[in-house]
Amino acid sequence: MPQLSLSGLVKTYGAARALDGAGLVLRGGEVHALMGENGAGKSTLIRILAGLERADAGEILLDGRVLTLGSPAAAEAAGLRFLHQELQVVPGLSVAENMHLARDYPTRFGLVDWRALHLAAEAALQRLGVGHIGARVPMARLGPGDQMLVRIAATLLQGSGPAPWLYVLDEPTAALTGAEAARLFTAIARLKAAGAGVLYVSHRMDEVLALADRVTVLRDGAHTSTEARADTDQARLIHAMTGRELSDMYPARQTAALGPVLLSVRGLAAAGLASLDLDLRAGEVVGLAGLAGSGRNAALKALIGAVARRGRVELAGAALAVTPAGTWAQGLAYVPRERRAEGVMLLRALAETVSLPHLGALSRLGFLDRRAERGAVAARGAEVRLKARGPGQPVGQLSGGNQQKVLFARALLGRPKVLLLDEPTRGVDVGAKFDIYSLIRGLSAQGVAVLIASSDLPELIGLCDRIAVLHGGVHTQTLAAEGLTEAELLARCYESPTR
Template sequence: MPQLDLETISRRFGAVTALDGVSLSLRPGEVHALMGENGAGKSTLIRVLAGLDRPDEGRIMLGGEEIPPGQPAAMREAGLRFIHQELHAVKGLSVAENMHLDHPYPRRAGLVNWGALNAAASEALARLGLETIDPRAPMTDLGPGDQMLVRIASTLIADGDRPAWLYVMDEPTAALTSGESERLFTVIGQLIGQGGGVLYVSHRMPEVLRLADRVTVLRDGRHVSTRPLSETGEARIIEEMTGRDLSALFPPRRSDATPGEVVLRVEQLSAGPLEEATFELRAGEVLGVAGIAGSGRGALLRALVGEQSRSDGTVTLDGRTLNGGPKQAWRGGMAYVPRERRSEGLMLRRAIFENVALPHLSGLARLRYFLDHRRQRRVARDLGGQVQLKAASITQACEELSGGNQQKVLFARALAGAPKVLLLDEPTRGVDIGARSELYRLIRELSDAGLAVVMASSDLPELLGLSDRIAIMRDGRLSEFVEAEGLTEAELLSRFYHLSKEEQAA
């Protein structure tokens, strides 16, 4: 296949210039990463590629021939396919039926040829090594990772169009586990080996550094650079995306800020996969929680906030024992930001101020029983300023916000009750580097002001850059605590798999 070229693409929405003369070349046989903060122009560029937006200037060329802009059918005919993070499986239909939603059903004597339909689906799945997926099984029986792979396999079904060769993947691992992501990476390698090309959009730097052959950076709708991966790296990419040096990503602790008195005592806490967790947390301290996937990082936080039923142990917050569920924990001075903001944290179609107020309704009510919307709006407006929320207004629906701003809504909600302990589960998951930097600044300011933080994260630089101590979890147990200062990523990672000296002696 010849390469696809976008030449000086510009796109304006009224007075706002979303793309300003952006050029990009996409080649078969390579993964091309597209990087940029929210608002950099990535989504608009993808919409232009998909034919959903017509550029005001510029053209799209395939092998020297211009493709008509603003025509989705023309882009499909050119061999482009789009894989989005939001999967829309049709309930009640099988894997094979879902795979044929973009393709004509094979027919015989005017009726659907179910044998041919299942066979075509099986052949497409086999091309990606997915023989274990039964094309006759209900699509909704599959996990998010397998649904993503099925979506990719469906593009390999022949239907008379030019065969798919260029796959545009927009945050494809946002809803996947680490194991599911690994399967996706294997499939990407197979697509590249078969002569395909991938435009890969992700905020996850380790994925980009692992997969990409070339990296293009956009900032404020303009093309900043396109470089082979061998000529760039994390620090350079971040600096080009943000205009800031990587060394400034993690703000230092204030020189006069020191941990205070113990505010949280956890003794022999067991809940679900968590076993006999014991530790203390001081005011102003940031305790990182680290370990491989499935080690129990998230289970620890859910047990602390009372979301996971406890089988043993005690949790004492500021001298008060917490024996109830999340309601008692929130009222007692504990706040929680969950891992999955869209499925676990937000009412996406409701306004920002309603989401911020959700756990605090009794405290924001008039005469205990009547919602005080004016007070809710005032609190949301004040906290929105503190977390640097970017929104049209606090009445805007959360589904209209970027991932980083949705995460800031959850931080605002957590702070609305003036907590003494803040629990953060993957606090910067799926947000761009700019929003991440702002959240890091916020976490540091809160801890300097005396708020105690427990932060579970799979991001090693994040753990090392913010934590005072790091608790290592292994198989549902807190195996050891280490000081973060002076610890390297390699040393931290090695502790996930190897016994500490104390465990070896035991």
């Protein structure tokens, strides 16, 4: 099997050292995960592998021979292929045409041989085990996961160029549904079985621990550890990435006192939710747990007014409005699950995303007060420890963790009474998770009531005072979080309402 060895890599940008002796060994026939907080050096290492950057020092060997990666063409010639979460596709062209973007179209008598083009694409898709995507289908009809499978399959087209043996996947599931991610994992398994290597870069520990044969961790640009999957676990990885113990990830409650009921919910129903009864007190953190489709996410959308609801809901003793504008104005704030699709405006200044629900409060005589907006955004950005050049920086230029902090800054700008969080740490690195957990704990100490819907059961147990369990859209029980185990909570999630 081929083997690519990187050792002692150093890369500096001015006074900043992005890599400080980093290294790892990649082999054909295995999945090697690369983990680390934002700023750990993962992106810089990938850019060096791709031939987009040159290391200031260090050595790269392919099967024991020095490999010079001075350009993307050199990386391709060495058999390396790169797939990013932001895929480069042409939506208006077919699957087959997209697969041939980087190579010549087959021709016959001087014209494009469309039959050969489609047959070649279909053969490559079949080699990857992808039978549900047609070669003639427009790329625009495919979801992000299937588009990624098409880009992987494109590397399997038969041709005269060098055969790929190493695939670098950078946060490949960041924008995928569960079904799309499952198909990607199947494709990765087929690549591995065929002798290819995969460098899998991800913040998602469950995926890493399920897929990887070995895991390398970078911290502050340096190699911290490389371990076989069987020899590591979540606690060891967190310590390698941050220097913290897993038990330190969830800050302790600062005060045991709870205030009056702020949010009272009786018979809440909406699409995907049959019934929820819940009281949420000032300073309390309550979780919503349940299997996929249990209604936990639907409950938050119904409360914020994003979908029609039934039932009686009161906020601080007054009937809750039924529109998002009304609920935000009353003191309810919401951080959605899908930040890119439902939360941020990627191409716009981050200040616009933060201020969007608060334009009335930031306006004078019907005009937005830009100075007040900048001041409010800067203050809330500092509160959530947002790392950005300034309020004018486009959201799309920020890391996933900082994009999530933009949404937290928006939620806090109006000083909410109740904060609704839907998968608040989804797709962020472990350092950003700790910042978010500390923020939630600090808000509860100030008397803010927090309602969290999450599929991360340890997160719910570590943060919440109580956990409401939903099954099939029905609220079945409410549990005290103290002393609760992950196994017990999962078992409760499987219990039907009639049990």
